[in-house]
Amino acid sequence: MEVGDGNLNLVFIVTGERGRVVVKQALPYVRAAGESWPLSLNRAYFEHHALTRLGSRAPGRLPQVYLFDPLQALQIIEYLQPHVVLRRQLIAGEFLPRLAPELGVYLARALFRGSDLCMPTAQLKADVALFLGNTELTGITEDLVFTDPFCECVRNRQTPGLDAEAVAARRDSELKIAALELKTRFCTVRQTLLHGDLHTGSVMACEADTRIIDAEFATYGPMGFDVGSLLGNLWLAWFAQVAHRVTVEDCASYRRWILQVVAEVWGAFAAEFSRLWRTERNGILGGKELFELQHDPGGAELVLQSTLAGIWEDTLGYAGIEMHRRIFGFAHVADFEDIADDALRAACARKALAAGRQLAVYRRSLTTVAQANDLVAGHGMAR
Amino acid sequence: MEVGDGNLNLVFIVTGERGRVVVKQALPYVRAAGESWPLSLNRAYFEHHALTRLGSRAPGRLPQVYLFDPLQALQIIEYLQPHVVLRRQLIAGEFLPRLAPELGVYLARALFRGSDLCMPTAQLKADVALFLGNTELTGITEDLVFTDPFCECVRNRQTPGLDAEAVAARRDSELKIAALELKTRFCTVRQTLLHGDLHTGSVMACEADTRIIDAEFATYGPMGFDVGSLLGNLWLAWFAQVAHRVTVEDCASYRRWILQVVAEVWGAFAAEFSRLWRTERNGILGGKELFELQHDPGGAELVLQSTLAGIWEDTLGYAGIEMHRRIFGFAHVADFEDIADDALRAACARKALAAGRQLAVYRRSLTTVAQANDLVAGHGMAR
Numbered sequence: 090m091e092v093g094d095g096n097l098n099l100v101f102i103v104t105g106e107r108g109r110v111v112v113k114q115a116l117p118y119v120r121a122a123g124e125s126w127p128l129s130l131n132r133a134y135f136e137h138h139a140l141t142r143l144g145s146r147a148p149g150r151l152p153q154v155y156l157f158d159p160l161q162a163l164q165i166i167e168y169l170q171p172h173v174v175l176r177r178q179l180i181a182g183e184f185l186p187r188l189a190p191e192l193g194v195y196l197a198r199a200l201f202r203g204s205d206l207c208m209p210t211a212q213l214k215a216d217v218a219l220f221l222g223n224t225e226l227t228g229i230t231e232d233l234v235f236t237d238p239f240c241e242c243v244r245n246r247q248t249p250g251l252d253a254e255a256v257a258a259r260r261d262s263e264l265k266i267a268a269l270e271l272k273t274r275f276c277t278v279r280q281t282l283l284h285g286d287l288h289t290g291s292v293m294a295c296e297a298d299t300r301i302i303d304a305e306f307a308t309y310g311p312m313g314f315d316v317g318s319l320l321g322n323l324w325l326a327w328f329a330q331v332a333h334r335v336t337v338e339d340c341a342s343y344r345r346w347i348l349q350v351v352a353e354v355w356g357a358f359a360a361e362f363s364r365l366w367r368t369e370r371n372g373i374l375g376g377k378e379l380f381e382l383q384h385d386p387g388g389a390e391l392v393l394q395s396t397l398a399g400i401w402e403d404t405l406g407y408a409g410i411e412m413h414r415r416i417f418g419f420a421h422v423a424d425f426e427d428i429a430d431d432a433l434r435a436a437c438a439r440k441a442l443a444a445g446r447q448l449a450v451y452r453r454s455l456t457t458v459a460q461a462n463d464l465v466a467g468h469g470m471a472r
Numbered sequence: 473m474e475v476g477d478g479n480l481n482l483v484f485i486v487t488g489e490r491g492r493v494v495v496k497q498a499l500p501y502v503r504a505a506g507e508s509w510p511l512s513l514n515r516a517y518f519e520h521h522a523l524t525r526l527g528s529r530a531p532g533r534l535p536q537v538y539l540f541d542p543l544q545a546l547q548i549i550e551y552l553q554p555h556v557v558l559r560r561q562l563i564a565g566e567f568l569p570r571l572a573p574e575l576g577v578y579l580a581r582a583l584f585r586g587s588d589l590c591m592p593t594a595q596l597k598a599d600v601a602l603f604l605g606n607t608e609l610t611g612i613t614e615d616l617v618f619t620d621p622f623c624e625c626v627r628n629r630q631t632p633g634l635d636a637e638a639v640a641a642r643r644d645s646e647l648k649i650a651a652l653e654l655k656t657r658f659c660t661v662r663q664t665l666l667h668g669d670l671h672t673g674s675v676m677a678c679e680a681d682t683r684i685i686d687a688e689f690a691t692y693g694p695m696g697f698d699v700g701s702l703l704g705n706l707w708l709a710w711f712a713q714v715a716h717r718v719t720v721e722d723c724a725s726y727r728r729w730i731l732q733v734v735a736e737v738w739g740a741f742a743a744e745f746s747r748l749w750r751t752e753r754n755g756i757l758g759g760k761e762l763f764e765l766q767h768d769p770g771g772a773e774l775v776l777q778s779t780l781a782g783i784w785e786d787t788l789g790y791a792g793i794e795m796h797r798r799i800f801g802f803a804h805v806a807d808f809e810d811i812a813d814d815a816l817r818a819a820c821a822r823k824a825l826a827a828g829r830q831l832a833v834y835r836r837s838l839t840t841v842a843q844a845n846d847l848v849a850g851h852g853m854a855r
Contacts, residue, residue, distance in 0.1 A: 205659055210614075211607050218601035224594050231593075231756055240761045262763075262771040269759040269775055276588055276757055277663045373614055374659055376652040378623045380645075388645040392652055 094174075095290070095303060096121035096420055097128070102168060109170075110155065115162035115305075121420070128225060130162035132305040135223040137164055139307030142216075142282055146202040150195040151301050169300055172293035176423055179289060179326040180333050182343050189350045191299035192292070192319065193357025200312040201365045203282035205374040213372075217279050217309045227308045230285065234410060235272035238417035239265050248416055248425065250435030254442055255417055264413075267449040271406045279309040287315045288322040288411070288422070313403020316358065320404060321411030321445070322422065323351050324465050328441040329424035332433050344469070348462045355404075355458040359397055366393045402452050405461060409449025412441050444468040477557075478673070478686060479504035479803055480511070485551060492553075493538060498545035498688075504803070511608060513545035515688040518606040520547055522690030525599075525665055529585040533578040534684050552683055555676035559806055562672060562709040563716050565726050572733045574682035575675070575702065576740025583695040584748045586665035588757040596755075600662050600692045610691045613668065617793060618655035621800035622648050631799055631808065633818030637825055638800055647796075650832040654789045662692035670698045671705040671794070671805070696786020699741065703787060704794030704828070705805065706734050707848050711824040712807035715816050727852070731845045738787075738841040742780055749776045785835050788844060792832025795824050827851040 093100030093113075097120050101112040115133040119126040137157040144151035152167035178185065205213055237244055239259055247255060258264055284291065285306030293300045327347045334340035366389075370377060380389035415422045416438045428434035444465050448455070455461050476483030476496075480503050484495040498516040502509040520540040527534035535550035561568065588596055620627055622642055630638060641647055667674065668689030676683045710730045717723035749772075753760060763772035798805045799821045811817035827848050831838070838844050 205656075210611070210659075214604045214607050214610075218604040221597045221601040221604075224597050227597075228593070236759075236761055240766065259766055260768065262768055262774065265759070265762040265768070265771055266775055266778075269757070269762060270778070272759075273588075273757050276593075278660050279662050280660045374652070374656050376619075376648070376655075378619055379648040379652060383623065383642055385643065385645055385648070388648055391645065392649055395649075395653070 093120065097132070097305065109168040111152070111166045111168050113164050113166060132223070132226050133157070133162035133164060134159055135220065135226070135307055136303075136305035138219065139282065139284070139304035140164075140166075142203065143199045143284060143301065143304060143307075147195045147198040147301075150191065150199075150299065151304075166302075169293050169302075172295045172298065172300060174290055175292035175294050176289040176322070176326070178294065179323075179347070180329070180424055180427060182330075182334060182339065184343075184346055185294050185296060185299070187297065188292075188294055188299055189353030190357045193354045193359075194361045195299070195301060196312075196316055196319070196354070196358045197361035197365060199284070200281045200315065201362055202369070204280055204312070205372045207365070207369050207372045207375070210373045216282065220282065220308050223306075223308055226285070226306050230306055230308070231272065231276060233419050234414045235268050235275065237419065238410075238414040239268055244419045245417055246419060246421060248421070248435060248438050249431045251416065251438060251442075254439060258413065258417065258442070258446075261446070263450045264446050267406060267452070268410055268413075271403070271410055271449070274311050274403065275314055275407075276310075278311040280311050281309065283308055283310045283312075283315050285310070285315070287318045289319070289326060290322075290422075292319075311400075311403050313400045313405075314407050316355075316400065317404040317407025317409075318411050319354065320351055320461075321408035321448075322415075323347055323354075324408060324444065324448075325412055325415060325422055325441055326424050327465060328437045328444070328468075329428065332428040332430070332437060333424075344466075348466065351462055352458050355401075362397065362400075363393060366396075398456070401456070401458075405448045405452035405455055409445040409447070409452070412445030412448070416442060440468045476503065480515070480688065492551040494535070494549045494551050496547050496549060515606070515609050516540070516545035516547060517542055518603065518609070518690055519686075519688035521602065522665065522667070522687035523547075523549075525586065526582045526667060526684065526687060526690075530578045530581040530684075533574065533582075533682065534687075549685075552676050552685075555678045555681065555683060557673055558675035558677050559672040559705070559709070561677065562706075562730070563712070563807055563810060565713075565717060565722065567726075567729055568677050568679060568682070570680065571677055571682055572736030573740045576737045576742075577744045578682070578684060579695075579699055579702070579737070579741045580744035580748060582667070583664045583698065584745055585752070587663055587695070588755045590748070590752050590755045590758070593756045599665065603665065603691050606689075606691055609668070609689050613689055613691070614655065614659065616802050617797045618651050618658065620802065621793075621797040622651055627802045628800055629802060629804060631804070631818060631821050632814045634799065634821060634825075637822060641796065641800065641825070641829075644829070646833045647829050650789060650835070651793055651796075654786070654793055654832070657694050657786065658697055658790075659693075661694040663694050664692065666691055666693045666695075666698050668693070668698070670701045672702070672709060673705075673805075675702075694783075694786050696783045696788075697790050699738075699783065700787040700790025700792075701794050702737065703734055703844075704791035705798075705807075706730055706737075707791060707827065707831075708795055708798060708805055708824055709807050710848060711820050711827070711851075712811065715811040715813070715820060716807075727849075731849065734845055735841050738784075745780065745783075746776060749779075781839070784839070784841075788831045788835035788838055792828040792830070792835065795828030795831070799825060823851045 090102050099114045103110050103112050115130045118124045119128050140154050156165040284304050285308050291303045330340050330344050425434050473485050482497045486493050486495050498513045501507045502511050523537050539548040667687050668691050674686045713723050713727050
């Protein structure tokens with residue numbers, strides 16, 4: 090049974106006597122666009138390398154990979170049950186108690202352990218070189234996330250009712266400067282191995298467990314890109330709630346929960362990142378020789394705090410850009426697309442754009458997750 | 473005739489009937505340390521690739537390469553005449569009228585044209601991957617520039633009379649935080665192909681011409697690293713002048729000339745970088761689609777100014793670190809080593825350290841080259 094709902098690949102669930110597996114196969118084109126947009130099959134090779142690396146850095150958070158067949162661009166992967174794609178659950182209004190801490194810890198482990206804070210540097214440099222080969226999918230991110238949404242481009246799909254907003258964004262120097270600065274960091278700052286497409290459709294969750302899937306966009310880049318993609322999509326879900334919840338009370342309480350998830354993801358990330366900083370900081374950028382080994386533990390703590398502040402600034406920037414590209418760009422999100430009423434969809438998206446602009450442009454001014462959540466909440470509208 | 477005076481290689485001048493050439497051969501160890509410090513021969517391969525790339529980006533500023541023999545790790549290179557190593561000329565007190573503009577324009581062309589502001593991105597990514605193979609020499613920079621000088625390390629060679637300063641630097645959290653932040657940018661920000669060791673010993677000059685030599689430390693990194701290495705060495709030369717000039721007047725006038733060179737290098741760099749920004753900004757980080765193509769030329773100019781400001785901040789940081797590592801680390805400079813009087817050498821170096829610390833720690837506060845030159849001049853002492 091073909092069950093894929095992503096933009097790129099075929100996904101089959103195969104049932105046999107001994108159980109079920111997922112078979113994921115790359116097509117020589119973009120599934121969502123058809124054969125007119127060719128795409129090379131070697132993305133399966135990079136996804137395989139990414140899944141195995143991220144899985145070993147954050148044990149338990151990725152599906153097991155049983156087999157990779159490069160010739161068929163095919164992977165056989167653990168079938169996750171009773172997990173459901175997170176984006177679907179956010180539209181349905183489900184509460185997931187383990188989601189926030191498991192995502193925060195995942196992010197800290199995957200991002201910290203893939204960086205020169207931790208890895209042997211020769212291995213890291215060889216890995217950076219390997220993933221520099223993933224030019225085609227990285228190029229999609231470069232274009233579709235950072236450039237197309239702020240230009241007239243045939244790949245864009247415009248949400249009805251937002252023509253004025255699209256024109257305004259394309260005239261907005263501050264927003265475009267933020268987009269270009271964040272693109273520049275995405276392309277030049279090779280800080281760690283990113284998942285590269287960590288939206289709420291790349292998370293499968295159930296009450297007891299949270300998993301990360303779909304790593305073909307993996308590339309070395311700034312840590313805040315993955316964190317920001319995730320938080321941006323959570324905030325998009327927040328803006329869409331007025332259309333998906335029936336009562337004012339349900340909407341308010343589920344929105345509170347989403348903002349709590351955002352705060353807890355960042356909180357768990359910062360806590361686990363700090364723990365790893367103090368216990369696994371053995372890479373060439375760890376600086377232990379400068380600080381701990383010279384009786385200067387305070388210096389190391391100061392660098393930890395400025396490192397976290399830098400990741401947070403990037404996080405807000407990438408979240409704000411993500412909130413634009415999902416409304417103006419090629420790849421929209423079901424949170425909005427599932428809203429049947431054009432006017433209501435546009436109204437929700439308009440609020441998301443206003444918040445996203447402020448997150449991206451004023452990313453240096455909003456220094457805590459509470460401030461960012463308050464900014465988002467300030468753009469809310471009653472059901 | 474073997475004429476090499478660098479730390480790594482053998483350099484011969486070969487004279488034949490039709491002229492002279494330079495033959496540069498890598499040894500399987502560090503020349504300055506002997507066989508106890510082995511070093512692989514493939515550095516000649518990376519140098520060859522760097523020389524040809526930098527030479528084509530900044531025509532006329534590098535020696536011609538006639539032949540590269542990978543088996544013998546040997547290159548045959550243009551013999552430069554009547555050029556003399558710049559460091560020697562600064563010690564001798566020579567004035568070089570073309571030096572500053574030619575260095576500034578070299579830096580702008582080499583750094584801009586090797587970046588995603590200009591290059592086709594697939595070619596750039598393949599090149600980043602290629603130079604990631606130069607791990608051994610990049611590792612030397614990582615250790616010897618950013619870490620060893622701020623630690624007790626057997627590779628360090630201490631200038632007599634500066635024990636207290638070395639101890640103070642190793643307890644100086646702010647300075648060490650700056651060193652680690654700048655190392656982090658050096659290792660993660662793959663902005664352009666750097667020369668990687670652009671001190672005044674890597675420049676050969678005469679009245680009519682300026683050339684850049686010795687590119688085996690080439691690596692992708694932040695643009696400010698090359699600019700900062702160069703300015704840091706010019707400022708070191710400034711601090712050494714009290715020992716090399718005979719009269720107070722000569723010292724003052726030559727020092728004025730050095731600071732003028734610093735100002736003109738940065739001025740020529742910024743002017744040429746701006747010209748290339750307006751005429752050759754066709755790479756994926758150029759952002760023309762966002763600005764010029766949407767009738768927003770002002771946006772592009774704002775990004776140019778913030779890009780130059782970022783390069784300047786890095787420049788000051790790397791200059792300040794360079795001024796430390798040349799005094800506390802493994803590789804010292806003849807500007808100081810040629811001072812026979814221990815007390816005078818230490819006095820000059822002490823002033824250089826104080827200025828270097830302020831340049832690195834307060835790199836975000838000093839926003840113009842005039843401010844940086846004034847800071848350096850404020851540390852001067854009468855002959």
